[in-house]
Amino acid sequence: MPHGRHVHGPGEVIAVDRNYVPMQEISRRKAICSVVAGRAWILDAATFDRHADLATAFRLIVFPHAQACAESKLLTGRLERRVLKRDHFLCMYEGCGSRATTVDHVVPLCQGGQTSWQNLVACCLPCNQRKGGRTPDEAGMKLKRVPKGPRAHLFERFEQIIRDATAA
Numbered sequence: 355m356p357h358g359r360h361v362h363g364p365g366e367v368i369a370v371d372r373n374y375v376p377m378q379e380i381s382r383r384k385a386i387c388s389v390v391a392g393r394a395w396i397l398d399a400a401t402f403d404r405h406a407d408l409a410t411a412f413r414l415i416v417f418p419h420a421q422a423c424a425e426s427k428l429l430t431g432r433l434e435r436r437v438l439k440r441d442h443f444l445c446m447y448e449g450c451g452s453r454a455t456t457v458d459h460v461v462p463l464c465q466g467g468q469t470s471w472q473n474l475v476a477c478c479l480p481c482n483q484r485k486g487g488r489t490p491d492e493a494g495m496k497l498k499r500v501p502k503g504p505r506a507h508l509f510e511r512f513e514q515i516i517r518d519a520t521a522a
């Protein structure tokens with residue numbers, strides 16, 4: 355599993371939904387756990403086939419059951435990368451100083467929340483998971499500041515991975 359060659363951070367692997375739309379970055383450890391648990395599979399970036407070997411370096415992982423709340427397609431991805439940059443990759447929930455690797459819908463999609471600058475914030479994975487499909491109030495969480503305005507990232511990385519893989 356870990357090779358110790360480089361630091362394993364939270365953004366090592368890009369998680370995509372069943373349409374191969376990038377959703378968020380996750381750690382390699384988290385990715386492996388998801389595969390072992392049967393919630394996801396590794397995607398070969400060059401062929402887009404299922405990739406079975408956990409031991410090799412992989413950068414994409416498919417969560418086939420993701421996006422159950424629907425809606426957040428390409429538009430979300432494009433906005434996501436900008437939201438993370440806007441928030442300087444810091445979790446926007448009060449009391450949390452973690453690096454943000456995901457984007458949270460403040461009002462969840464399944465509760466009618468919009469995919470917009472005003473409803474998206476950078477969020478660390480634990481906070482995102484803790485919050486789940488709830489509003490901050492329902493989850494007892496507070497935002498550090500009101501979300502607004504722009505920036506970019508996840509799709510660029512995704513596209514770079516595909517380019518690297520197909521060039522190799």
Ligand SMILES: [Zn+2]
Nearest residue numbers: 445450478481
């Ligand atoms: Zn957090």
